């Protein structure tokens with residue numbers, strides 16, 4: 001029998017929404033031997049597998065930290081037929097999140113291990129932390145998934161910016177029912193929506209008797225997390241005061257405000273409105289002359305923006321920091337700690353998810369339920385088509401642009417490969 005290596009290198013101050021709403025509580029052509037190819041048309045496009053069952057794959061890898069354009073490169077390799085509990089996967093969609101870039105830069109706390117498992121010349125890691133994959137083949141001992149199923153990675157740090165992967169069944173979450181779900185919705189569910197969901201649920205003991213009379217405030221409201229917060233809070237009858245950055249023109253700013261109001265935001269203000277001397281009065285009016293408490297603040301930005309959120313919180317409330325987009329530290333007036341007894345927390349979905357695996361899966365199921373019910377809209381995205389001939393430079397360029405602000409949408413790799 002022929003033995004082959006396992007892996008071959010081959011202008012209004014605020015925009016306000018009608019605040020009254022009903023309560024909706026939770027809940028294979030013949031070719032030279034080594035290049036013999038079989039075409040499998042079981043999914044959109046073509047998958048080419050060699051006569052020995054090797055899938056031709058590509059992955060965006062890095063072997064040292066730095067800017068994506070300096071360190072990311074496209075690596076070709078082959079994946080053997082799965083055996084035992086192995087599952088072979090094909091990428092459907094994988095987002096480019098800010099944390100993915102921070103991880104490549106080496107400034108993110110979790111650093112994937114570098115190895116030569118894919119036949120790279122130097123120990124390397126595959127970039128990307130989440131994405132939707134389709135099962136294309138399973139080993140004989142795989143029990144929970146079969147060809148055609150959609151899966152996501154159980155944990156972050158497994159590397160998702162790749163056309164194909166071979167993973168153990170135990171590292172994957174099978175999407176129970178993929179009906180009425182799109183690759184985009186599945187590919188982005190495990191980071192942003194889960195972060196939003198847990199922060200809103202777990203850091204405030206909402207008084208359901210006062211349903212519809214309590215608020216949360218958040219900056220970075222146009223982010224993937226922010227948009228998820230708006231929609232979940234709307235479903236749970238929590239009012240939201242949302243802070244965005246001004247656009248280049250008032251019309252564009254108003255358009256963004258309108259977009260978030262359409263999603264279910266109760267009110268939307270800009271960063272400069274938040275930082276103006278008038279803001280307390282605005283909040284007073286919004287909150288029924290202060291009778292409706294703002295009980296939770298979600299901080300994606302840091303700096304002055306975070307302090308301003310804290311200042312409008314009701315006593316005993318929590319401010320949860322989950323992002324640092326401005327790269328400015330969170331500075332807090334001591335009085336907020338002494339006299340209002342505010343609590344300042346941080347949240348990291350990767351660590352939370354590793355500890356609460358079952359709850360994470362339940363959270364994902366609940367988000368999918370909302371998506372199927374039309375209650376959780378897609379975020380704006382910029383699709384980056386990844387085909388067999390796509391130049392690695394284009395993919396790396398897309399990654400490099402991720403941290404640029406004022407983007408029309410989050411970058412997402414959509415695999416339309418033909419090999």
Ligand SMILES: NC(=O)c1ccc[n+]([C@@H]2O[C@H](COP(=O)([O-])OP(=O)(O)OC[C@H]3O[C@@H](n4cnc5c(N)ncnc54)[C@H](OP(=O)(O)O)[C@@H]3O)[C@@H](O)[C@H]2O)c1
Pocket residue numbers: 097098099191192195220221222223224225226244245300301321322323324325326327347348349350404405406407410
């Ligand atoms: N802790 C966790 O578990 C966790 C989980 C998910 C995300 N995050 C973090 O949350 C943040 C948002 O992530 P995402 O995936 O939701 O982001 P995203 O959808 O890619 O959006 C990025 C957002 O950051 C805003 N932004 C960029 N630079 C900024 C600046 N200098 N000042 C203020 N805002 C700025 C952008 O505002 P514009 O719309 O105005 O361009 C945009 O809304 C990131 O820091 C990410 O690392 C943390």
